[in-house]
Amino acid sequence: MDLWTIAALLLLAVWAAGTFAFPAPGWVHLLLTAGVFILIWRTVVRATPDPRDPDRR
Numbered sequence: 001m002d003l004w005t006i007a008a009l010l011l012l013a014v015w016a017a018g019t020f021a022f023p024a025p026g027w028v029h030l031l032l033t034a035g036v037f038i039l040i041w042r043t044v045v046r047a048t049p050d051p052r053d054p055d056r057r
Helices: 003-023 026-048
Strands: none
Touching: 003 026
């Protein structure tokens, strides 16, 4: 697990706390969007092989 994945999970946790504990304004939902985006991005990056690495075929 890298730093970006941890940051995405923290964003999702802050979004959940903000949504369920307070009357969340619209900008709080940007945390959800950013957290899901970063999580999907890092999952795809980790699963994509490096084209310059000849051993990963």
